[in-house]
Each structure stands twice: as C-alpha cells, then as structure tokens.
Amino acid sequence: MTTEALRKYAAKLERRRSLALQDAEALLALPGYHREYRAGDTIIDENARATHCAIVESGFVSRMKAVADGARQIVAFHFPGDAVDLQCLYFKRTDHKIYAHAPTWIYWVPHSAVFHLIDNNKTMAKALWLDTLADAAIFRQWTVNVGHRAARERIAHLFLEIAVRLETIGGKRDDTFELPVTQSGIAEALGLSLVHLNKSLQAIKRDGLVDTTKGRLVIIKDGEKLIRLAGFSPEYLYLTSDRVEDFADTEELQSAENGRSTSDLGGRSEAAVAISPNLRPS
Amino acid sequence: MTTEALRKYAAKLERRRSLALQDAEALLALPGYHREYRAGDTIIDENARATHCAIVESGFVSRMKAVADGARQIVAFHFPGDAVDLQCLYFKRTDHKIYAHAPTWIYWVPHSAVFHLIDNNKTMAKALWLDTLADAAIFRQWTVNVGHRAARERIAHLFLEIAVRLETIGGKRDDTFELPVTQSGIAEALGLSLVHLNKSLQAIKRDGLVDTTKGRLVIIKDGEKLIRLAGFSPEYLYLTSDRVEDFADTEELQSAENGRSTSDLGGRSEAAVAISPNLRPS
DNA sequence: CGGGGGTTTGAGTGAGCTCAACTATCGTGG
C-alpha cells in the first residue's frame, strides 16, 4: 500500500547506502497524491510557493531557469525515482521551474510530511540530505560543462550522464536509451543555440560516436570515444555506496574518530567506482 | 570561548532564521582547529578524503573543478562565515577543490562533530541543510550565468552577486568591495579566456559601470545599469528570512497543515526581498 | 490536405578564442 514513486526513490537511496527495514518503511509511508502531466506542462513554476515535494514516478522532467528575453537554461534533468523538489524544501518560493518533457506522473508529498519524517528518523533525514547534496554535485558539474567545453564535448557529456543515470534505474538497454527531449530542449540544457546544437550533433553522429532516431532514442555507438571526447567520469554522480559515507552508524564512528588525531586524512582503502564497465575510459 | 569563524557562521544562519539561544550555543560549541593558508594554497584537494568541514574565518576562497588539459572552472566563491565543505558532508571524497585566493584562515570541524550536532539538534540540522540548499541554488544560477550570458553580462552578474553577499557580512563600503582574485581567476569563474575577460572588463569600465584598482578593489559606479546589464536579481541567494521557511516550529506547522487541503498553494502574504536598496532595478 | 512542431540547411556575422609580445609592479638577491 505505497506508491511506485516512493519505491523507486527508496531504491535510489538504497543504492547509495543500504537502509534498515524500518527506515525504508518510514519513507514508503510518506503520504501524498498522484498527478499526471502532459509533455510541455509546467509542473512547478518558478517563484511558486513551495509546499510539496515532487517525486517523479514516470516520465522525464527538467529544472529550468528563465533568462531575460524568454530564453531558458535547463540546469538538470530528472528521471523516475528522483525527488526533484527537495532542493526547495526550506524555501518559501522556488527559484526555478520543473518542466515535463514527456508525459509524466508525479507523486506529491507535503513538506509537512517530509519534516515529520526527518524529525523522527535520523537515518532518513541524512539519506534525504545526502540526496540533495548529490544533486548539488551534478549542478557543479553542469557549470563546468557549459563553462569550459566545446559544443560536441557538451553533447557527449550530457548523453553520458543521462546514460549512466538511466542505467541504474533500468532505463538503458545495451547502448540505447530514450531521451524524450527536443533538440531545442537539449540546446537549452547545454547553453547552445538550436542551430549549432543540430550541426554539432550531426557531426558526432557522422563520426560514429552516437546515433539518434526520430523516436527520441539515443544509441551510443562508440562509448570509448564518446567518453574521451567528453572527458567524462561518473564519480560526481555519487550513485553508489563506494563514494558515499556510512552515515547510519555515526554514533559509533564518532566515538571512534574522536580519539584519533584530527589530521588523520588518509588510510582507508577504497574500491574503484564501477558503474558501467562499458562506459569507462581505457 | 568559541571561534570567530563559528560566530560568523552563526550570524549567517541567523540572518535566514533566528536561532534560539541553545541552538546557537550548540553550533558555537563545535570543536575544531584553525589553520592558515597563503594565497594560492589548495585548502582541500579534489578527490580528497572528506573528513572535516571547513569554515572560512577570514580570507577569500573558491570551489573549483579541474577540466582536461589543466583548465579549471570555478563554481563558487566563499567568504568569511561560509561553511564550504558541508557540500561533501556525506561523501567519502570531494568532487572539487577548495582554493585560497588570498591569505585565509580556516576553522576545521571534524565531520563526526557535525554529525553529533545534527543528531542532537533538529533545528541546527535543518539550518545546516538549508545552508547547503542555498549554496545549491547559487550553483544553479552560475550555470545560467555561464550558459546563457555574454561576457560583459557575466562579469556584471558576478560582481553583483559578490557585492550583495559581501554586503551582508560587512565586506562592502558604499559601493566598494575587495575582490582579491586575479583576472585569470575571474576568467575561470566565468568560463572566459583571460584575454577576452580583460577586454570585456575594460569595456564596462569605459562605459562607467564599474571601476577596479590595482589593490583589487571593485567600485560600482552605476549599480542601476549594472543590474540591467546582468539581469541580476538577488532572490536566488536566499540570504534573508523572507525567502526561507520557518522550519523551527515544524511540529506545530505540521499539525496545522495536515488539516488543510493539499492543494492549498497560496494565500500567505510575503514581504519583498530587500537586501540592498541601492542594488535594485527601478 | 493543410497545419504545426520539430529538424535540417545555408549564408553571413561577430563574439570569443589562441598565440604572441609587451608593460607594470613587486620582491629578491647580488
């Protein structure tokens, strides 16, 4: 008796840090209601009153900020199992809009219910906080992407980020994933004009790095080259447990660490990130 | 018997949401140690083990990410009273480096102490979480800035952001503030080449919008025009209480809200943001 | 069969890049 959206969100958090049964149950018990949106709908407007948290159940959405003269900059994409509005949990008003690129179901949880959860469950409070920090790491990477990369590199980087993120939620088969975003949407995400995006995209298609279909599928033909072009490495996504702190047992950690020198900065060995074996540089 | 860094940080949080005495005291009691850095020092390296949280006591630092071929993108600047490493609180390793642009004192708080605080003080846990969300809002704005604005607009926007943020901590007198960052540093923040930054900066100086001195002072000569050029509005900074939720009494809010319809999205009146009367569009 | 949204193409322009040299300033050491 819970919703698919929360189940997907729990699975996402679980990938970073295994949750105790009671913690997962507290998350899955979050009250809310479903609502459907069509492609092109604004799910939450910019500068809207932030009272509920939107969890994507299905579909494809983005965060976007308006710039002068009607232009828009997309600052992130979000997929099923993402809690998009957690970023505005403590804000009275949103600073960006949430936009549906495809038919989308949202599960709306009132902030009051989220507050109740985090007041009564320290582990989930940390898991949610961590989730917002992981999103913030993605924002930082996007700034790098639009700030310091050429058009074809930006495209490659965006495709790889989406591929890796979709892969973890089962949205990628072999080397193909769905990207239900128009080219002008992609251009808005990359800070490029539509025309130039189109030509750059054609160029990397001609070079055999990727292919796209009318059905809005993206096919990665040469992941190796694509990764090299983009300078992509998936660590910033913080998708798995090996990049994330074990926060559930901070009480123990704390007593252990307090005895140690504060300058002890190293020592612990660590497994390499292994998100997608076929999406790694050689 | 506390440190200036924590006092400044408490004041920053207080500006968003007044803190009860016991909560502020819990924050001020955070243990840690001081360390000094020279201009050009790396305070925390990229991909370093994240074990402590850095609070800026004095100086001027930035977050930067390395790009291929030695280039760097600055994704944020931070000033005294900012808790820079809270962004990596739950990460094993950092995804960006913290760099000192000027002589800087850092107060280092072990993560374990932060975990202890947030496990035992719900209000401070929320205040810190909110702080990381406010930083994330700034990251989003930077993506817009480097993605969709021309060189002179970017410069104007950056100067205004820094002016407003410094103003709240007393780092701005009349229309002058110190910016101890080289032109190539500014270029790295804006995603521009050094040469082009230099020429664009000269252009807006020639137009009488700003002036700069050798001593790394920035003087805003025509704030009005600068704001119009940048398309700047300070809401995204979430510096004051009128943009921020009253989270301290969520228990009461919650019982009150639970009785209401979940579709009640409006109603509450709200004061306009009033950060700097002389930095507002007409 | 006629929209209309999305994609493609072409042509011309300009913002921003690279490379390279030159100046200014300051701290250091002979």
Next chain:
DNA sequence: CCACGATAGTTGAGCTCACTCAAACCCCCG
C-alpha cells in the same frame, strides 16, 4: 642601488566556433 625573475595585466592580429536570420523540409495528426 640595480638587475633579475615572477606574477599580473594589457594590447594586437588572425582565426573559428557559435550565433542570428531565413528558408526549406519532414512527418505526424487532425
């Protein structure tokens, strides 16, 4: 006191990536 190097800022020249404007094309759908 000056020579020197290092760092920061400035200027010029040439090029190219990415932009705008404009028109065509495609395909789905009513």
